[in-house]
Amino acid sequence: MSNNHTNYDVENLHGTHYSSESFYQELENRVQQYLASDDEVYSEDEIANIRTNLRKSLYQEWNDCDSDQVIRFETANSYKHHGIQSSGFVKENDVEENPLLAPVHGLSLRDYTAMTIKITQGVPEADIFAAMGIEAPVWDELNTIWGQRMAEDTSFTVTTLFGQYFAENATHPKLEALGASSSAGNSENLRKLSTDRYFYEELAGAREAAYEYGLDGAQWILDEYGINLADFQSVAMQWMTQQNQQFNSADVLHFTDYHQQKKEEYAAKFAEEQGGNIADDIEF
Template sequence: MFKKLFGALEGESRQENQNYEQPQSSNDNYEDDYENENQEVEYDPDTLHGIHYDIEDFDNEVTSRAEAWIQDERSRGEELREKDTQSIYLNYRREVYKEWNNCDSDQMIRFEKANSLKYTGVQTSGFVKVDDDNPFLEPVHGLSLRDYTAMCLKISAGIDYQEVCKAMGIEPIIWEELNTIWPQRMGEDTSFTVTTLFGQYYAESVTIPQLENLKTEISEEGLANLERIKTDRYFYEELAGARQAAYEYGIDGAQWILDTFGINLADFQSVAMQWMTEQNQNWNAEDVTAFSNHQQEKQKEYAAKFAAEQGGNIADDVSF
């Protein structure tokens, strides 16, 4: 269950990153202006809007330009789908933001991520905004999403779920319901608030008093490797690539990471979410591409290693 949940999280992140890595070429002239003028702009820390204008004025300008374009298209007999309209607004939002802030594409993408809920209805890791009245966040059997995440962390670290249930003072049947209802809510919540908040809690290695005495053993080597993937992004990408290669060759990637590097699933996924959050908050397209390329290269290297250990790829024995 946990591997599937985090596979979905990481998959969405990779797709999201691909969407952001190549901004619209039509905006390149604004990036040139930014580089030439090199003007400093102060941004609101929450919205990442420039503080030199009103947000309402910004939204009105985007609407004015987008609606003018839409009206022109329709006057020429073009039929626009909702997706087309959204794309038009997206492009003009990018255009106005870069004009008004004289910024580069990386800053624009950070702005989009910070305001993803407002403009697209979808949450982004690192910029989660929580509505206290959100029905998807209502406790289940008196246990919040934070409580559920803390339990998941302990179980994915290798602690038996019955021990976790005992510490929480609940019956195993309650855990089964928790582990059904919360993932179900993640699937039903189109804003991805539950999923993103779950990932944020995981990144924080959240704990609760009832579970603080439940600990897993970790070797000195494992502890050293854990500290390294927290600070060395390239080492983390190497292990992420190795884990994916392991799965592709029928090996339990999470178990292989534990056996080889001494890092359990909970700790590895916590670091994965930390890097995802840091990347979103400090977006740099050049770095993102470099990290992605490194992971792919390492995945190929480990795939070759696993293939050799299994006697080579099946395709190696086929003559064409």
């Protein structure tokens, strides 16, 4: 059966011609056969690596697919296989009982993200606090507690969901009326950023180069293209999620090279504007 004709479950990317239960049962059979094939004593980490390698080979065998499809499968099931979430694959109804996602002062992670987005769009904090009915000390606690939860969450569920909400440009009914110094008047640039991967990689490379030359990269993009930090980060998460869900190694390599090329071009530009690199005046 060729990869072109294999149908995959949209949730877990297993081939629809077999059950996921039969797949994992066969996997465990092969793991046990491997471990019993010699007298070596394997550590838990070594057994985990053996299981991962056998899972990949079994998936490729049962679906007659290429290595990119294997990566898509592993990414879609990263939490099941490794206990680590991947952007684009966290489902809220799967983590409802997670204590790290319990509301803080009655505000959910989505609410917190919506407030963060408004702040990074340039909406005054006082306006946001008034709309949400909170005081500045509560916001300080939100920042502290959500930050602590992200730091202690070894599954990266909180951080990944925060990123997904950013990609969705999450909002809150109480905040929708608040204006932002965002892309008003520059909607074409924002549209291009979200639809043209080359344009996104160019600005991402330029931003990195700007920071390396002591400039505020986010402010540079706002000044040059009218795209604020919140909108830029939202689009960045969209591209990351799309890459996870539609992984293609050739595309990844292509855009990585393009990103680096643009970063170097902007680095040269910023260096020239600052009078050249210090190293340019040194002769060997």
